[in-house]
Amino acid sequence: MSSTILFYDRPAERWFEALPIGNGRLGGMVYGGTGTETIRLSESTAWSGAPSDTDVSPTALRELPDIRRLWFAGRYGDAQRLAAEHLTGRPSSFGTNVPLPRLRLDFADGAAENYRRELDLDTGVVRVEFDQDQTHRVREIFASHPHGVIAMRLTADHPAAVSFTATLDDTVLPGATTTTEDGLAFSGRAVESLHSNGKDGTAVEIRARFEIDGGTFRRDADTVTVTGADAVVVLIAVGTDWAGEDPAGRAEKLVAGTGWDALRSAHVEDHQRLMRRVSLDLGAAVALPTDVRREKLAQGERDDDLIALYFQYGRYLTIAGSREDSPLPLALQGVWNDGFASSMGWSNDFHLDINTQQNYWAAESANLAECHAPLVRYVRRLAETGQITARQMYGADGWVAHTIANAWGYTAPGSGIGWGLNVTGGAWIALQLWEHYEYSLDEEYLREQAYPVLRDAALFFLSYLVPEPAHGWLVAGPSESPENWYLAPDGATCSIAMGNTVDRVFAEAILRICGRAATILDVDPSLRARVAAARERLSPLRIGRHGQLQEWLDDFDEADPAHRHTAHLVALFPERQITPRGTPALARASAVTIERRQQAAGWEQTEWVEANFAAFYARLLDGDRALAHITRLIADASEANLLSYSAGGIAGAPQNIYSFDGNSGGTGAIAEMLLQSDGEEIELLPALPSTWRDGSVRGLRARGGFTVDLTWRDGELRQARIHSSTGAVARVRYRDTTFEGLEFTA
Numbered sequence: 001m002s003s004t005i006l007f008y009d010r011p012a013e014r015w016f017e018a019l020p021i022g023n024g025r026l027g028g029m030v031y032g033g034t035g036t037e038t039i040r041l042s043e044s045t046a047w048s049g050a051p052s053d054t055d056v057s058p059t060a061l062r063e064l065p066d067i068r069r070l071w072f073a074g075r076y077g078d079a080q081r082l083a084a085e086h087l088t089g090r091p092s093s094f095g096t097n098v099p100l101p102r103l104r105l106d107f108a109d110g111a112a113e114n115y116r117r118e119l120d121l122d123t124g125v126v127r128v129e130f131d132q133d134q135t136h137r138v139r140e141i142f143a144s145h146p147h148g149v150i151a152m153r154l155t156a157d158h159p160a161a162v163s164f165t166a167t168l169d170d171t172v173l174p175g176a177t178t179t180t181e182d183g184l185a186f187s188g189r190a191v192e193s194l195h196s197n198g199k200d201g202t203a204v205e206i207r208a209r210f211e212i213d214g215g216t217f218r219r220d221a222d223t224v225t226v227t228g229a230d231a232v233v234v235l236i237a238v239g240t241d242w243a244g245e246d247p248a249g250r251a252e253k254l255v256a257g258t259g260w261d262a263l264r265s266a267h268v269e270d271h272q273r274l275m276r277r278v279s280l281d282l283g284a285a286v287a288l289p290t291d292v293r294r295e296k297l298a299q300g301e302r303d304d305d306l307i308a309l310y311f312q313y314g315r316y317l318t319i320a321g322s323r324e325d326s327p328l329p330l331a332l333q334g335v336w337n338d339g340f341a342s343s344m345g346w347s348n349d350f351h352l353d354i355n356t357q358q359n360y361w362a363a364e365s366a367n368l369a370e371c372h373a374p375l376v377r378y379v380r381r382l383a384e385t386g387q388i389t390a391r392q393m394y395g396a397d398g399w400v401a402h403t404i405a406n407a408w409g410y411t412a413p414g415s416g417i418g419w420g421l422n423v424t425g426g427a428w429i430a431l432q433l434w435e436h437y438e439y440s441l442d443e444e445y446l447r448e449q450a451y452p453v454l455r456d457a458a459l460f461f462l463s464y465l466v467p468e469p470a471h472g473w474l475v476a477g478p479s480e481s482p483e484n485w486y487l488a489p490d491g492a493t494c495s496i497a498m499g500n501t502v503d504r505v506f507a508e509a510i511l512r513i514c515g516r517a518a519t520i521l522d523v524d525p526s527l528r529a530r531v532a533a534a535r536e537r538l539s540p541l542r543i544g545r546h547g548q549l550q551e552w553l554d555d556f557d558e559a560d561p562a563h564r565h566t567a568h569l570v571a572l573f574p575e576r577q578i579t580p581r582g583t584p585a586l587a588r589a590s591a592v593t594i595e596r597r598q599q600a601a602g603w604e605q606t607e608w609v610e611a612n613f614a615a616f617y618a619r620l621l622d623g624d625r626a627l628a629h630i631t632r633l634i635a636d637a638s639e640a641n642l643l644s645y646s647a648g649g650i651a652g653a654p655q656n657i658y659s660f661d662g663n664s665g666g667t668g669a670i671a672e673m674l675l676q677s678d679g680e681e682i683e684l685l686p687a688l689p690s691t692w693r694d695g696s697v698r699g700l701r702a703r704g705g706f707t708v709d710l711t712w713r714d715g716e717l718r719q720a721r722i723h724s725s726t727g728a729v730a731r732v733r734y735r736d737t738t739f740e741g742l743e744f745t746a
Contacts, residue, residue: 002308003285006642007118008032011128015040015338015658016639017291019119019126021150023143024323024374026238027335028150030141032128034112037139037164039150041100041206042337044328045242046190047407049095050200053388055412059086060393067478068498072469077492080417083478084496087393088420089402089412096195096347097407099337101171101186103208103236105164121309121316124271125264135161144267145323148254150236151263160214160228167223168206172339175204179219183209183234183255187248190240195347202240205247209235209255233260242407243327274319275312277367278699280670282308282692291640298635304692307627307670310634311366313642314667317660318362322371328407329375330359334660341657350378350405352425353482353567357574358608358661360432361615361668364439365675367701372436376449379429383453385409386426390460398460399453401426403482418495422567423464423479427506430457431574434513438679438703441726443520451517455524458514458531461507465534468499468553473539475499475553476507482567483651486556499553501568504539509575511535541571541578541586548596549578549589564604564650566597566612573615576678580621591620606651607637607644611665618672623687626673633666674710677702683733684710684720684744706730720744 011033012018018029018040029040063086070079115130128139136157143150154162168177168186175188185208190201210217215229226232235257239250258266282304286293293306321334332341332348332355341348350356356375363372386399389411394400401411403422414420433450465474477498485495511531518524544555551558551568569590571577578586594616597603610633617626638644644662648655673687674697682702696711705725711718722730722742731740 002279002281002283002305004121004309004312005118006121006290006309006313007116008289008291009115011115011117012641016643016645016656017641019117019641020317020320020336020643021124021126021141021143022320022335023145023148024321024326025335026143026148026150027321027337028141028143028236029336030126030128032117032126032139034115034130034132035107035109037105037107039103039141039152039236041102041150041236041238042097042335043100043204043238043240044097044326044331044335045240045407046100046202046204046238047095047097047242048190048192048196048201049093049406049408050196051408052092052410055089055091055410056389056392057086057088057090061395063087064394064478067496068466071478071496071498074490076488076490076494079478080492080494080496083421084417087413087478088417089415091410091412091415093196093200094347094349094404094406094410095201095408096192096342096349097331097333097337098190098192098201098342099172099339100204100238101168101173101177101206103166103234104169105166107164121312122272122275123268124275124316124320125268137161140264142264142267143320144263146266146270147258147263148237151260151267152234153231153260154234155231159230162215162229162232163227165223165225166208166210166234168208172343173204177222179222179224180207182211182217183207184224192342194343202242203247205239205251207237207251207255209257211235211257271319274368274370275316278312278315278697280308280311280695280697282695290642294634294638294640294642297631302691306634307630310638310642310663311667311670314362314663315366315368317663318366318368318371318667321660322360322374324370324373326374329356329378330660330664332660333658334359336658338658340655344654345652346657347404351403352401352405352429353403353422353565354612355608355659355661357428357432358611358665358668360664361611362664362671364435365671365701366667367699367707369436369439369701372432376433376436379433380449380453381409382411382426382429383456386411387456390463394464396460396463398456398458398463399426400460400464401429418480418485419483421478421480421496422482423476424503424506427457427461427510428570430454431506431509431513434517435574439701439705441705446517447521451521454510454514454517455527457510458527461510462530462534465507467537468539471539472537473499474534474537475539476503479503481551481565483565484551484563484567485559486552487559488556493559497552499539501541501549501551502570504541505568505571505575505577508535508538508577543585543589546592546596547589548593549586562597562600562603564606564609566593569593569616573619573672576619579619587620590616604650605632605636606646607633607659607662608646608665610637611662611669614666614669615672618669618676618687621687623673623689623692626669626687627689627691630666630670633662637662671700675700675702675708677704677706679703681731681733681738682706682708682722684708685712685717685734688712688715690715702730704728704730717744
């Protein structure tokens with residue numbers, strides 16, 4: 001039986017050893033110390049910054065025709081210089097999610113024995129236990145979605161043995177900690193000067209309430225002391241004024257109190273309702289601490305069950321970070337915040353050139369569709385603010401968003417040339433709305449929520465695409481292929497181009513999907529005709545002189561052949577414009593692109609790239625190569641607590657920085673190895689690695705409203721059961737055999 005527990009035989013000493021908990025809005029990192037317990041707090045709406053209506057360059061629309069003309073005339077360097085001057089964004093108070101204070105509990109010193117710290121993915125509960133001073137001590141900590149709090153209970157097997165001093169401290173926020181009648185309060189503001197103006201940001205209120213069983217409770221200026229209790233329950237809540245909420249009122253209401261047993265049982269029931277939908281068994285569990293297992297995997301030892309654990313961990317983190325009622329979707333660091341992304345040039349925001357999309361790779365296929373809801377709402381917000389950007393910057397209909405976005409709906413380009421002008425970032429994230437429909441076939445959702453966004457994204461392309469002079473193909477631009485540069489024939493090193501492959505892929509996808517959705521809903525016949533005509537005129541996907549899939553309209557060489565981004569391969573995944581069976585030559589060219597990147601000196605290996613490459617190879621039906629990248633993701637781009645990180649030295653990062661996308665992306669890629677679907681056909685075990693000889697998976701989702709259970713033995717499918725939520729019969733493929741039905745037994 002596969003394991004669902006991360007466990008350790010010592011306390012965490014650093015963030016990448018602590019264990020994450022979350023309720024879709026409030027996050028905590030639990031250290032489990034014996035002399036000091038620390039819970040690092042974060043909350044999804046604790047944002048610096050504010051909305052702005054001056055983000056678009058005022059000269060962008062005026063200079064746009066000249067930039068296009070220069071590029072088509074072969075004056076690439078001149079086009080680049082003009083774009084850098086006139087097209088980049090002007091964010092004045094963009095902001096970032098900021099880390100919150102920690103809750104710190106200090107205990108009497110004393111040697112600890114028989115220590116164990118664990119996170120049970122099945123219950124969503126962290127448990128810490130050890131022996132100290134001839135007393136067995138236990139803590140349980142979880143983040144409750146039903147009750148909106150982090151809850152902790154401290155007990156001991158001797159009476160009057162629980163004593164500590166507590167405070168809220170160690171914060172970058174301006175504010176102060178005080179005491180209340182039954183606990184602690186922090187009042188502050190999420191302001192900072194790197195990504196914002198140092199003035200704008202949400203108000204933040206934290207409340208920690210202590211319910212003691214026996215003993216005494218004493219208040220000092222900014223600490224509380226519990227002495228001689230039999231047990232203590234601590235409830236922690238955070239409120240902000242994001243979206244007009246009353247921060248203090250919210251926090252105080254949430255900690256008003258519920259009995260521990262009712263609180264815990266409600267949490268576990270709510271968590272298991274989602275978590276237990278899917279199981280994955282790849283082999284027997286290994287009875288070693290998780291950090292030891294990861295180190296052994298890095299040394300070349302095989303541990304298939306650790307991969308199954310990592311798969312479930314990505315599902316756990318998705319549940320913990322994004323719930324149906326979450327006010328914001330998963331940011332770069334989910335709902336957690338290590339303080340590094342927010343204190344450097346990145347910002348802990350929403351990156352639309354793969355990271356935010358990848359944050360939700362575990363949602364649909366891994367049977368967590370409800371977790372997609374915050375992203376759907378957020379993209380609808382971007383579609384509103386993006387109409388202003390489309391009109392001001394491009395004189396276009398519809399809506400547009402670029403590389404970065406914030407809590408306030410920022411849609412202008414980023415401030416830097418070379419990364420900020422990903423003009424199809426909005427189109428890319430809008431595909432998530434279509435994916436949610438594909439899995440559910442909910443026409444009411446399609447009509448009311450998804451189609452208006454997709455229709456207006458298509459209207460943007462119909463306004464924005466222009467014919468290139470050589471062939472008359474419709475192309476997008478000027479824009480950047482995230483986040484790469486090329487060597488231009490005029491000797492310039494450029495990022496700005498017309499007709500980037502990534503833009504062509506998403507233009508085709510949005511136009512196709514808009515037409516299909518309009519047909520399903522039986523609306524907008526004239527628009528259907530327009531998008532069909534535009535699709536016919538799009539530039540083709542092309543193979544370059546190295547046998548690679550071209551990234552740009554012309555066969556330019558990369559300025560950095562080892563660059564981490566391969567944005568043109570979105571044609572392979574998440575799109576299916578390239579498939580091994582349908583377009584074998586383009587599939588081979590995609591494989592060449594991947595290999596050339598990896599073989600280049602200084603290849604920029606990082607967490608989201610490993611997950612991305614695993615998904616690419618799954619689509620190429622190469623399970624062994626997909627597994628190699630999943631293994632590297634765990635061994636070389638995830639830490640002791642299995643949280644993925646972007647490696648120091650890449651993309652300007654001075655150190656390893658936590659990034660949510662590797663965990664969710666890895667889970668999504670593993671699901672893609674075991675099951676693929678395109679709305680027409682379900683493929684079973686399409687990229688099963690040769691070493692996964694025996695196993696089973698239950699509860700994966702396929703497009704069309706299907707849930708799939710699979711069992712295989714000695715590398716061969718033995719049984720498949722397909723459950724339909726619509727009553728439809730599935731068309732199923734296993735290797736070169738296809739059949740129609742809902743069950744297969746070898």
